[in-house]
Amino acid sequence: MIAEELEQEQNSGMTLSDKSVKVDEPLQPSSDRLDSVGSRGRIDITDLSVFYGHLQVLKNINLAIEPHKITVFMGPSGCGKSTLIRTLNRMNDNVPGFHVTGSVTIDGVNIYSRGVDPVLLKLRVGMVFQKPNPFPLSIYDNVCFGPKIHKMTKSKAEMDDVVRVSLQKAGLWDEIKDRLKESALKLSGGQQQRLCIARAIAVRPEILLMDEPASALDPGSTTRVEDLMVDLAASYTVVLVTHNMQQAARVGNKVAFLYRGDLVEVGQAPNIFENPTNPLTEKYISGKLV
């Protein structure tokens, strides 16, 4: 059942609209949104400031992230791009002193409002990290890890389907379908990263956050992951953090340039590189900003 949906989703580029109530409850959007195809997974960041204790790392960010687009956060080290992406699924909650002002809404619900369960939120907002981090388990067990914990399938056959479809969507199935029982740690770095993407997809999120997913990979693997991101954007809202401008230009639909906690400029991908309006952006693009 789930696998069919996943497959359908893959073919039609539609997001799932009837996930289990348990998952949706805390983030229930208005009903008209529910029915409109392809509008799920919209993120609106409004007047967002983020603090670690007294240190303000993000200042008054306003940004709309649209479904089925790749939105890129770029900027030099320490600009706050990683903090911003981790704010979108509340991964920073465990950092001592972390707090936010302003709001981050997903399909109209503020994820920092009371009543939103940060654990369930992560089922809608998946994440892939800089360093591939597969569990020291088999390939199969890595992919079914999330669905199993959240009891998303009813039978072994159903789980098999979820694993297969997730790996297919991550472009890994053909390479490893005969060795699902082998350790994930035997895979190459690029394969491990695509496995992590499959693992994130398997819990059926609407939004995929990717925090420099290719920065630890060789050029060939990087290309594969970049192609994959473009494919994934058909089904998911993709948010990408990168310090690689070429990558931002290659895959980004919308690019946001951050510098020292400020959102300096947002633009459509070709425009921002060809005609940056802010002098800071221009300096960064021409490699003069460290």
Added chain:
Amino acid sequence: MARHLQDTIYKYVTMCLSGVALALIFIIIGVLIDSSYPALVVYGSKFFTSITWNAELTGSICYTSGIAHMCGATFGVLVYLTGTLLSSGIALLIGAPAAVGLAIVLAEIAPRRLASPISFVMELMAGIPSVIYGFWGILVLVPYLKSTLEVGLSHSLSSVPIFSGAVFSAGLLASGLILALMITPIIASISRDAMRQTPEGLKEAGRALGLTDWEITYKVVLPYARTSIIGSIALGLGRALGETMAVALVCGGASNFLPKTFFYPINTMAAFIVFQLDAAFTDPSGMSISVLAEMALLLMAITMIVNVVARLLVRRGFVSRPENLIQV
């Protein structure tokens, strides 16, 4: 050239040193087997099934298969074997879960400000000489058990045979508790270190998949640290089996009867060897020494079995599934 020579010397010196350790084990085993040979010939399997230990030191010397022993003497290890296994078993049942729980608290839950002082005290506890545990056991634990805990248990659980009947001052429960107290810091500190080795990336992966803190501990951290945790439990059990002084002080010094309840006096092999060694040297036939050597050999065999079983558990994947988990 001189530097190559240095390497050669380095290589052979370290090889010799590691050989010493290996040789020592074989020498110890050899000596034990050699010393226990007379006892094995004379008493055979009766040694393992009898509960009576009577050296008959004042009698006359008889000969069996040409080996001298005191006429009418009986040597049975069963009381001491039972005491050793039961007290260590109790220690393991109480100590291992407590230690792993403590390790989880220290590695995952407690903030550094709290974890550091607790860790410090815990490591201090691991280093306390065992005679001090025994002394504390006699002064504090045993009187408390006799006046409060054992009385309470025998009142409320009198229908359960192992908790019914008379209360003794020192015995099985006291030994088990003292041993639990002694092995908890050992297991906990090794397990904590292993859990802290869990890569942050794996925990983040779990968190990003919507795992709760408990699920991250149970599904990510514990499987990752599994090998070391099992190893530390084996180490703790080995310590409990061989513990001599603390148990000698609180076991009650039983002989010739098996424990029927948790409150019975017991005796362990290690403690009994210490108790008996003086008298054994007065045995004109030398048999008393031989049977004690056999007891020591048995104790050594048990601790070795514990280690082998622990290794098998680690390889087979006791906690998680077998072939998938990479050994750390």
